[in-house]
Amino acid sequence: MSPDMINYAPLHVSPSPADAANVLTAARRGDLGEETARHIAGAGARSSGVGCLVGGFLAAVMLVVLIGMLAQGDAEGLLVGAIFLVGALLLGVAVKLLGDLGERRSAGRLVRLVAFAQANGLPVEPEAPARLLPGSIFLPNPHARTMHRVQWPAGGLSFEVATHTRQGRGQGTLLVRCLAVHLDVDPPRLTFHPGRPGGVRPAAILGTDAFEGEKCALYARTRDHAGARAFMTDDLVALLDDHERPMSAEVIDGWFLAYFRNHDELDEQGWRQAFAVAEAVVHARDAFRAWEPSRQSSA
Numbered sequence: 001m002s003p004d005m006i007n008y009a010p011l012h013v014s015p016s017p018a019d020a021a022n023v024l025t026a027a028r029r030g031d032l033g034e035e036t037a038r039h040i041a042g043a044g045a046r047s048s049g050v051g052c053l054v055g056g057f058l059a060a061v062m063l064v065v066l067i068g069m070l071a072q073g074d075a076e077g078l079l080v081g082a083i084f085l086v087g088a089l090l091l092g093v094a095v096k097l098l099g100d101l102g103e104r105r106s107a108g109r110l111v112r113l114v115a116f117a118q119a120n121g122l123p124v125e126p127e128a129p130a131r132l133l134p135g136s137i138f139l140p141n142p143h144a145r146t147m148h149r150v151q152w153p154a155g156g157l158s159f160e161v162a163t164h165t166r167q168g169r170g171q172g173t174l175l176v177r178c179l180a181v182h183l184d185v186d187p188p189r190l191t192f193h194p195g196r197p198g199g200v201r202p203a204a205i206l207g208t209d210a211f212e213g214e215k216c217a218l219y220a221r222t223r224d225h226a227g228a229r230a231f232m233t234d235d236l237v238a239l240l241d242d243h244e245r246p247m248s249a250e251v252i253d254g255w256f257l258a259y260f261r262n263h264d265e266l267d268e269q270g271w272r273q274a275f276a277v278a279e280a281v282v283h284a285r286d287a288f289r290a291w292e293p294s295r296q297s298s299a
Helices: 017-029 034-041 045-071 075-119 222-231 234-240 270-298
Strands: 124-128 146-155 157-168 172-182 192-193 217-222 248-253 255-259
Touching: 017 075, 034 124, 075 124, 075 146, 146 234, 146 270, 157 270, 172 270, 192 222, 217 222, 222 270, 234 270
Parallel strands: none
Antiparallel strands: 124 146, 146 157, 157 172, 172 255, 192 217, 192 248, 248 255
């Protein structure tokens, strides 16, 4: 799917109230996946819960203090305590209102992402089941979350872009936007680091070394250099090493994964780059397939 054939306008247009209501109704109905339905259904409860937690905790503390003052007959302290009690309740209400505002903004972004995907006939899951892709950066984590998943076909392959996050003890916090595709060829395992800071870097592969004479850092086992370079075509390398939007990448277990530096799911230039890289990966697959007979003949 060529980047120039995509309709990017919905990424920038605030949806009408009617369009937003239709999308959110479809989301609650489960048309955008069960995870999205659960997320939308729990939006109000999340903001109310935080408001009650903050306001309720402070109010409970002030009530204990007021009871103590009442037992001591401290009339002046009771007045001050009552003022603080009211303030705690108002703070809880304010936190809830801010939470509601954040949920509305999140829902607005969800609607724009869905409108973009639907305008181009692409499957979309704003909230998806947590995915553990083969990439070296993906580790088992009970708090892992997958968001903003959009898929499309190109060259007989199924590409997807999604935002992945996890947090937990000993693993730190990860937030990464990733382009992923399961290839129908088997290039050697490799990692690619652009010439300037890009997205999250994949883990180093033991027993690999860098290609000589490359301005970018490309790593594979020495005996696999030819196959790795056959797959990593000049066009693909140029897109990953884009001056403004560099991307790290890796090939592992038959998957190609590229990591964005920008996590904004509504960024038009990011989407243009994603579709361009996908197109280049299809050509890289074809180049590697054409190179394979030469490897077999020299074996």
